[in-house]
Amino acid sequence: MSRAFLSVENLSVNFPTSDGIVRATDDLSYTLERGQTLGIVGESGSGKSVSSSAILGLHRNTNAHVSGAIWFGGTNLLALSDDEMRERRGKEVAMIFQDPLSALHPYYRVGDQISEAHLAHNRVSKRAARARTIEMLARVGIPQPDRRVDDYPHQFSGGMRQRVMIAMALINDPVLLIADEPTTALDVTVQAQILDLLQDLQKEFDTALIMITHDLGVIAEIADDVLVMYAGRAVEYGSARALLSQPAMPYTWGLIQSIPDVSRSVDLPLRPIPGNPPSLLNQPAGCPFYARCDYSKFVADNRCATELPELAPASYGHLKRCHLKEELSVYDTQLAVVETGAN
């Protein structure tokens, strides 16, 4: 069987705690090819970071239990030794972390931190690593890179720090890049610049990109495929075009309605999804979204409360985890005004 470039198969990540087992990622599967972008979207706590950091082996040597397989270029990353994983991390697979301040050491010059990432994986001189660092800083749009290379993280603005993180993640030309909310907390103009930059770099190196975000607007702009996560599970998965134009389950409808969309001609109210996701300690027996769902009344025999739906094909060619019948799943087109930039 030939596998995709990246194939995450039945990945589960559990954290044993004094209160019980936190099921942060449950039986998650997806694939990604080189040059393609997968958007992972979902509310806070849905398992986006936990599942993605498993690809870099970041749960190793913690109390987390990780199971399943992560096939990457023909190798199951979960079966590698710590040394073998360290060889790949930061070289073939890199991550732009959610919080640049926690990922950059405050007491070291940014240039030294980036050079170190290069030196760790390449037999080059310090001088060559520094030259490469300056080149990367220029690439990510940092003005006067030959001077800024000697600055400390706090001397950069939020947007510039984010660029420093990107430079560090890309210094070894990774073939798989995980960007965890790289533009959250940045203003819209900087956000757009950083997304453009990531897309340019992706084209240049044919990088497979996983873009984690709360923001379906970002997904619409750059993703080929979308994975919607809820309470540690995939609840909808497929091509961005199919999923955004024909979202097939109420949780995704809710996410779409909560996007601020300045291009809407009608002034539709923003509707955050009422309620909260279930505790990951005691997942309910039925659908994890049941308690917040307005549509379970259309499903016979109270199945939403008692039976976890399978992730199964919706009629539009993508997968959904929902008991609703297709005819009821037809999304209220009046509200589905999402401009998809995906093609």
Ligand SMILES: Nc1ncnc2c1ncn2[C@@H]1O[C@H](COP(=O)(O)OP(=O)(O)OP(=O)(O)O)[C@@H](O)[C@H]1O
């Ligand atoms: N070490 C840990 N021990 C116990 N629970 C954890 C641990 N790390 C993460 N979790 C829990 O796993 C769940 C998923 O966390 P994760 O960070 O993946 O969410 P997320 O989707 O990235 O959210 P956000 O959008 O806020 O970044 C959360 O409920 C979190 O509290």
Ligand SMILES: [Mg+2]
């Ligand atoms: Mg996160």
